[in-house]
Amino acid sequence: MIPIEGIIGYSFQQCQETRPFPCANCVGRNMTCEYPSKEQPHSRSRRQEKEPSPTSLATTSTLESDPLSSSMALGPLSSTFPNTFTTDDMRFFHHFLVFAHPHLPFGSEESWKTLLPVHAHECPHLMHAILSLGATHLSSITPDGAKYNALASAYRGKALRGLSKALDNGDKCNKVELDMLLATSYTLIFQARYMADGLVDFAVMIRGCEILTWRILNKYRESDIFKLLSPEDTYTYVAPQIPLAPYSDPSALEVSINTLGHIRPLLRDNSHRITYQALLGSYKGMQLSIRHGFVAFTAIYDSWRVMDHEEFMAFLDPTNNVSQALLLHYIVLTMMLRPVFNQLSPPRVLRFPKETAAEHQWGCDIYKRLPSEMRLLVDWQAQFIALDKALIENSQSSAVQG
Structure with missing residues (x-):
């Protein structure tokens, strides 16, 4: 278990002991997952992963x-x-x-x-x-x-x-x-x-x-x-299903690229830099076509793969403000590409009516956690997410009334 002082004040949301990895409860509270080892019940140990596996x-x-x-x-x-x-x-x-x-x-x-x-x-x-x-x-x-x-x-x-x-x-x-x-x-x-x-x-x-x-x-x-x-399968069989049409709002891409550039002087870690480049590549790809944007977007996930375990968990730390700002851009990109994802998703008997609610909440929570000076760098992204949320809720409300 995590130390008793780490439990008090957090509604008894204990470490889930998913050895050898930190759990979301501990990461969310900026704490280290520690609990008695099965081999050494009276000592605490941590297993560290140096390379992706x-x-x-x-x-x-x-x-x-x-x-x-x-x-x-x-x-x-x-x-x-x-x-x-x-x-x-x-x-x-x-x-x-x-x-x-x-x-x-x-x-x-x-x-x-x-x-x-x-x-x-x-x-x-x-x-x-x-x-x-x-x-x-x-x-x-x-x-x-x-x-x-x-x-x-x-x-x-x-x-x-x-x-x-x-x-x-x-x-x-x-x-x-x-x-x-x-x-x-x-x-x-x-x-x-x-x-x-x-x-x-x-x-x-x-x-x-x-x-x-x-x-x-x-x-x-x-x-x-x-x-x-494989990536080759994506390029050969998936990407051709996506139109070569440009993104519907070119000005939104220009603003996204400009505001992403405001974060560049703050990049300190390798995780920041490779995620930044993947995000920038996605925006620029969408300026060519939504197909190019989709293919470039997949590089974001590859950038996470090449990080080692400790580096990635530090990247996800809610107190890592630069990472949080980059993740806000990631959420905006998923919303811009939602029509593509919907097109590639097979028809379902039932569509989940609130399937976007969580990502809206993720964006809102990130923005609220950021200090005021960081919020200024991602104000446009927060507004984009809020507008997307309002449009979807209005659409759902109209569908119910109709």
């Missing part, structure tokens, strides 16, 4: 209680949940299959509805992630959905601890195991997209997917489950 993939969500206290040892799900699937579990699983499954990696839509649910019955961390995403999505679209929040958080915590345990195998993971790790990571990314406090979770899992994908391609050249994993 699959084991630098983990995070956690705020989890104040854990009604699912079963062991997360890897193995058949029946050994973890012997005949204990509840009606709610089946409801979450069905909701995932029909409405809430991820659409990434590109070209893998059918795998999420066929192959992966079968594998999940023998892979606890994937099953828990599936149930967590299903519960989160369902809780957001039903009038009494709040009753599912505790289960969604508990399942997410179990998925993360199972993922962390599985990643301990490192290079010993075989092809199927790596595919399952990647599936769990993507599932947790999509859940984080619906969490108002999920930015750290989202970013860490994005980086984890990049690292796992790189490992799969380097070791096996391809996945047995997922399609279109």
